[in-house]
Amino acid sequence: MNVSVFGLGAVGLPLSLVLSIKGLKVFGVDIDEQRILNIKDGKSGIYEFYNEKSIDEIVIDEIKKENFIPTIDYEYALKNSNIIMITIPLPLLKNKKVNYSYLIDGAKNIGKNLKKGDLVVLRSTVPIGTTRDLLLPILEYHSNLNVDKDFFLSYVPERMAEGKAFEELINMTTVISGIGENSINKSLEFFKNYFNGDYYIVNHIEVAEASKLIENLQRDLNIAMVNSLSIFLLKNNLIPSDVIETAKTHKRVKNLLSPGLGVGGHCLPYAYYYLKESAREFKDELELFEVGRRINDDMPKKVLNLILKKLKQIGKKPKNCKLSILGLAMKDYSKDTRESPSLKFLELAKKHFKELSIYDKEVVIDLNEKVDSIEKALKDSDVLVIPILQNFHKDLKIEFIKNLMNENPLVVDIKKLFDVDELNKFGIKYILF
Structure with missing residues (x-):
C-alpha cells in the first residue's frame, strides 16, 4: 500500500x-x-x-x-x-x-x-x-x-x-x-x-469540519481574553503574569493561557474567517469571535503604544532611539514566521524609531534589520522586546544586556523571562507581561 x-x-x-x-x-x-x-x-x-x-x-x-x-x-x-x-x-x-x-x-x-x-x-x-x-x-x-x-x-x-x-x-x-x-x-x-x-x-462530515474550527477558535478567544486583560492590568501598574498565576490557583481557572504579542501561524488566526465563510446569512452570530480576533490582531499596536508611553516617561524620544527585537518566529521554539506578530510589530515600529535591529538564529528570512548576533542586536539599543522564546534566550543575562544597551534601557519582556528584582537591581526600566 x-x-x-x-x-x-x-x-x-x-x-x-x-x-x-x-x-x-x-x-x-x-x-x-x-x-x-x-x-x-x-x-x-x-x-x-x-x-x-x-x-x-x-x-x-x-x-x-x-x-x-x-x-x-x-x-x-x-x-x-x-x-x-x-x-x-x-x-x-x-x-x-x-x-x-x-x-x-x-x-x-x-x-x-x-x-x-x-x-x-x-x-x-x-x-x-x-x-x-x-x-x-x-x-x-x-x-x-x-x-x-x-x-x-x-x-x-x-x-x-x-x-x-x-x-x-x-x-x-x-x-x-x-x-x-x-x-x-x-x-x-x-x-x-x-x-x-x-x-x-x-x-456527518460537517460536524468534523466544524469541530476543528472550534478547537482553534477556543484557543484564539482564550488568548484574546488574557491579551485584553494584560493591557488593562499593565495600565493599572500590575504585572499580568502575577495576576494570571494567582487566578490559576483556583481549580476551575487553572487552564488560563499566557498573553503574547498576538497569535501567529495559519491555524488559530484563520479559524474565525473560515467559520465566517461558512456562516453566510448568520454572520451576526459570530460577534464574539470577531472581537477576539480583532483583539489579537491589535496587540502589536497596543504593545507599541505602551512602549512609546514608557519612553516618554523615561525622557527618551523614539526618533532618537534604537529598538531591538529578540525573536521573529510566530510562536515559541519555532522557525515559522507565517503571520508572525513580531513581523507586524516590526512594521509598526519602523514608523517611530530611528533604528531597528532583529535577531533570531532559528529563522531564515531576508530582512534589512536582521543581524547575526545578539551582541549586534543589543549594541547601543534603547529598547529590547522579547516577543517569543527560542533556545538562545536561556543564556540571556540582565548584566549582559545592561552592558550592551544605552543608558536607561527599557526591557519589554512579554514572556516573563526576567525577574523583577533583578531588573530593579540593575536599574532597568521594564514592561513585564
Missing part, C-alpha cells in the same frame, strides 16, 4: 514521515519545485523532532531507505498510490476571504488520476461544507467515479501543534468522518493500522 501526501508544509511533511517510518512508501507532492529541492537537501525550515532526530535528519534517512519520495510529479505519485492525503493550505486573500484555488487545483489533478478503490482523505482545516460541496463534486466530475462506491472520501482533521507534530499525529485521538459508511470504514481501517491514538467516528 502506497500513499501520496499533497502539500509538504508544517502538516504534510511530518505526516508523510510518520507514514514512511511505519514502513509505507510515501510520495510527498508539492507544486513548489524549490520546496522539493530544499526538503531533499534537509532544509525544510520546519522545527520538529522525533526520537532525538530533527525532521530534516528523518527526511534524509527516509529518502535513503526509498520510503519517502518528495516530488512535483503528481501523476506518477497518484498512479502508484492507493491512499491520497490532502494537506493543501487555504490561505486568506487581502480581503480576508478564503482562497480555495490551491485546493481546487489539487482536487482537479487528483480527480483526473483517481482510480477505483482509492481513498482520498482531506486533512486541511477548512470552512464547513468544503469536503461535500467543493472537493467531492470536483473529484467525481474529473474521475467519472462515484463516491462511496468506486472511490472513498473522508475528512480527518489534523490536530497537531507545531513542535509536537510527530507525537500528536501518532498518539492523539483521531476524528474520522466520511461521505458514506464505506468511506468511514475504509478510512478507519487505514488509520487503525498506522496510528496509535483513540478514534472518534462522526457520521
